[in-house]
Amino acid sequence: MRASGGAMGRASSIGERVAAKSAWLIAAIVMLAALGLLVEGRPPICPCGTVKLWHGTVQSAENSQQLLDWYSLSHVVHGLLFYAAGWMVLRRWPPAARLTLAVLIEAGWEVLENSPIIIDRYRAVTLAWGYAGDSIVNSMADITCMAAGFLIARRLPPWGTVALGVALELIALAAIRDNLTLNLLMLIHPVDAIRVWQAG
Structure with missing residues (x-):
């Protein structure tokens, strides 16, 4: 019993150390992403000068500028998918390490998503006509939503x-005629019929 208890204690201690290191790594990744977005020229907050918890109008200058919007649901779905992928492929990794990798991927996407080539692509083929990129607070909230989903x-x-x-995808579809599935489809292989329907 003592040996078993000692082994459990050591495992718990190792788990705590991994979690602590992961927390520091996640903080560093998020800070580097914010710095990368700043270098890209992204505004720290909405250019309108206000910070709101929620903005629900897609076709507006404040879309993707406030903390949360309808696309926040897609980032929660990212987290669900990252957890599932990590569980299937990296099951031996501690959950904290898998979360760190998920944050790294999500943060990398936020920086890439706000590059001119992706912004122009969004403008050309998706529902986000006139899209000008995210504010930094919106990108940080997107990363947080992904972590929450995970x-x-x-x-x-x-x-x-x-x-x-499925529920989050259907809610977004009903609310704004867009979701993660359609966003990816239109970004990779635009379908005119879908674009017309989304324009509604």
């Missing part, structure tokens, strides 16, 4: 994660 998926059974992901 942590939620860790607590849910697989069927619950699938159900939540």
Whole structure:
């Protein structure tokens, strides 16, 4: 019993050290992403000069400029998908290490998404006509939403994660005629019929 208790204690200690290192790494990744966005010329907050928790009008100058919007749901879905992928491919990694990798990928996407080539692509083929990129606070909130999705998926059974992901996609579809699935499809392979329907 003592040996077993000692082994459990050592495992717990290792887990705590991994979690602590992961927390520092995640903080560093987020800070580097914010710096990268600043170098790209992204505004720290909405150019309108105000910071709001929620902005729900897609076709407006404040879209992707405030903390949360309808596309925040897509970032929660990112987290659900990253957790599922990590569980399938990197199951031996501690959850904290998998979360760190997910944050790295999401932060990298936020920087890439706000590069001129991707902004121009969004403007040309997706619902986001006139899209000018994200504010830094919006990008930081997007990363946070992804992390929230990851942590939620860790607590849910697989069927619950699938159900939540489908529900979030359907909510966004009903609210703004767009979601992660359509966004990716239109970014990679635009479909004129979908673009006409989205213009509604």
